[in-house]
Amino acid sequence: MSVDWSRFWVKVVDATGETVYMVLVTLALSALLGLAVGLVLYATRKGGILQNRPVFAVLNALINVIRPVPFIIAIVALSPVTRSVVGTMIGTEAAIFPMVLVATFGVARIVESNLLSVEPGVIEAARSMGASPWRIILTVLIPEALGPLILGFTFMLVALIDFSAVAGTVGGGGVGNLAMTYGYLRFDTSVMVVTVAVLIVLVQIAQLLGNLLARKVLRR
Amino acid sequence: MIELRGVSKVYPARDGKRGSQFRAVDEVSLTIREGSVFGVVGHSGAGKSTLLRLVNYLEVPTSGAVLVDGQDLGALGERRRRAVRQSIGMVFQQFNLFRSRTVLGNVAYPLKLSGLPRAEVRARAEEALRFVGLAEHARRYPEQLSGGQRQRVGIARALATSPKVLLCDEATSALDPQTTGEVLALLQRVNSELGITIVLITHEMDVVRGICDEVAVMEDGKVVESGSVYDVFSRPEHPTTVSFVRSALHDVPDGAALERLRARHGGRLVTLPVSGDSAGTHEWSRLLRRHELDFSIAHAGVGEVQSRPLGSVTLELRGPDDAIDAFLTELAAAGKAAAA
Numbered sequence: 001m002s003v004d005w006s007r008f009w010v011k012v013v014d015a016t017g018e019t020v021y022m023v024l025v026t027l028a029l030s031a032l033l034g035l036a037v038g039l040v041l042y043a044t045r046k047g048g049i050l051q052n053r054p055v056f057a058v059l060n061a062l063i064n065v066i067r068p069v070p071f072i073i074a075i076v077a078l079s080p081v082t083r084s085v086v087g088t089m090i091g092t093e094a095a096i097f098p099m100v101l102v103a104t105f106g107v108a109r110i111v112e113s114n115l116l117s118v119e120p121g122v123i124e125a126a127r128s129m130g131a132s133p134w135r136i137i138l139t140v141l142i143p144e145a146l147g148p149l150i151l152g153f154t155f156m157l158v159a160l161i162d163f164s165a166v167a168g169t170v171g172g173g174g175v176g177n178l179a180m181t182y183g184y185l186r187f188d189t190s191v192m193v194v195t196v197a198v199l200i201v202l203v204q205i206a207q208l209l210g211n212l213l214a215r216k217v218l219r220r
Numbered sequence: 221m222i223e224l225r226g227v228s229k230v231y232p233a234r235d236g237k238r239g240s241q242f243r244a245v246d247e248v249s250l251t252i253r254e255g256s257v258f259g260v261v262g263h264s265g266a267g268k269s270t271l272l273r274l275v276n277y278l279e280v281p282t283s284g285a286v287l288v289d290g291q292d293l294g295a296l297g298e299r300r301r302r303a304v305r306q307s308i309g310m311v312f313q314q315f316n317l318f319r320s321r322t323v324l325g326n327v328a329y330p331l332k333l334s335g336l337p338r339a340e341v342r343a344r345a346e347e348a349l350r351f352v353g354l355a356e357h358a359r360r361y362p363e364q365l366s367g368g369q370r371q372r373v374g375i376a377r378a379l380a381t382s383p384k385v386l387l388c389d390e391a392t393s394a395l396d397p398q399t400t401g402e403v404l405a406l407l408q409r410v411n412s413e414l415g416i417t418i419v420l421i422t423h424e425m426d427v428v429r430g431i432c433d434e435v436a437v438m439e440d441g442k443v444v445e446s447g448s449v450y451d452v453f454s455r456p457e458h459p460t461t462v463s464f465v466r467s468a469l470h471d472v473p474d475g476a477a478l479e480r481l482r483a484r485h486g487g488r489l490v491t492l493p494v495s496g497d498s499a500g501t502h503e504w505s506r507l508l509r510r511h512e513l514d515f516s517i518a519h520a521g522v523g524e525v526q527s528r529p530l531g532s533v534t535l536e537l538r539g540p541d542d543a544i545d546a547f548l549t550e551l552a553a554a555g556k557a558a559a560a
Contacts, residue, residue, distance in 0.1 A: 125316035130305035143320035
């Protein structure tokens with residue numbers, strides 16, 4: 001029961017568009033939220049510039065609880081929350097909610113570890129010049145860690161393409177949904193091959209852009 | 221200018237054991253005169269790094285008071301303290317330059333913090349770079365510079381806000397001897413031309429001898445000896461000071477070297493100090509002649525400390541034993557003797 005490719009390609013283009021949309025919106029939201037959570041995590045840790053034990057402990061525990069949950073489980077487990085926030089459990093928007101939630105905590109860890117790799121001496125130099133903690137975060141930490149941060153975001157972007165495909169199989173839109181409904185449920189190998197190819201191309205583009213940007217920032 | 225009154229810094233034990241807290245700085249009192257170059261010397265772990273960070277309150281003392289320009293930093297809030305820090309420049313062993321900024325961007329950073337208009341930030345950053353002789357490297361990035369150049373950028377950055385005090389944390393320890401000389405010469409200009417008080421910490425007595433007016437020797441968090449550099453060099457009292465002074469002057473042969481000298485020289489070995497003016501050395505040549513003694517030089521280490529000669533010479537004396545004894549007695553009476 002093969003699909004008619006002369007008409008089916010439109011569905012592939014639409015699905016690709018949906019995937020790109022889901023991934024980009026999720027990346028934008030989770031990058032911002034994750035950056036914020038990661039910064040708080042970094043600044044409140046022991047010996048940090050805004051050391052705060054309770055805040056760090058709560059955030060750290062929250063991340064450690066959420067991150068090990070496989071995305072396919074998270075998306076199902078979160079579905080009641082998704083329904084109350086987004087209004088529905090199916091479609092592109094419904095998929096974005098759990099993706100943002102899970103990705104935010106992933107990004108937070110990436111941000112935290114990249115900020116930790118900034119030499120403490122540089123931060124001390126800024127302190128010695130009279131810079132305030134927030135000033136240090138915005139004008140020293142983020143610029144100094146920008147190269148690795150971009151690579152970290154790229155890593156997250158690639159992971160999100162994967163997430164979006166998973167979301168597609170449980171009611172989200174995009175390429176994953178196409179692969180599930182036509183490739184898997186209707187045993188159409190050609191759809192499977194094409195969707196996998198689309199995903200590979202998307203990942204390649206994401207990685208390439210990330211590498212280019214990081215190289216520009218790192219000047220090497 | 222800077223006054224430390226009974227300042228201590230105690231760190232709680234890392235493993236939480238009782239009674240094993242660490243006193244990095246222990247009851248230190250020091251006064252640093254305006255316009256002077258003050259050196260703090262000590263082995264690693266002596267507490268000098270912590271001491272330096274107490275001066276600009278990067279480390280908050282456990283007890284005691286830190287006064288800069290008569291202002292008790294402990295009495296100020298964190299915001300006011302940050303304002304004071306802008307008048308205290310700091311230079312680091314590992315330079316600590318911002319990799320994400322150009323040379324000019326690094327020097328401009330503290331100026332931007334002080335909220336100056338953009339044009340003035342640029343003008344003053346360029347002026348600071350000219351002072352350290354790196355104006356032509358303004359557009360480069362730190363990794364494109366040599367170690368000595370990076371440290372000069374660090375100094376320019378610390379000077380950009382026209383501070384009254386410059387704190388140097390082992391500023392030359394990561395540099396080779398020639399570059400060390402260049403950076404020390406620059407620091408000397410900072411002191412003499414700009415009138416900036418310099419506090420530097422180092423484990424190299426040569427640095428102290430090179431540019432300091434006054435020195436404090438630290439061990440186990442305490443200042444064990446302090447005073448003018450010439451006094452400390454010519455009359456070291458504490459064993460740590462003695463070994464530091466020897467490391468810079470190389471004036472007295474140590475155990476193994478002395479054994480080799482004894483094996484090579486048959487006569488009596490006598491170490492004579494050289495200091496102050498030429499009168500002292502005149503004294504011995506006169507006495508040697510009077511007692512008709514011959515000598516050869518076995519070991520010598522004489523250099524300049526604060527533009528005055530200092531060191532000692534070890535002579536092998538040849539002549540009748542009683543003549544040598546008489547010579548040594550007379551020298552001792554003149555207050556100059558020391559037998560090896």
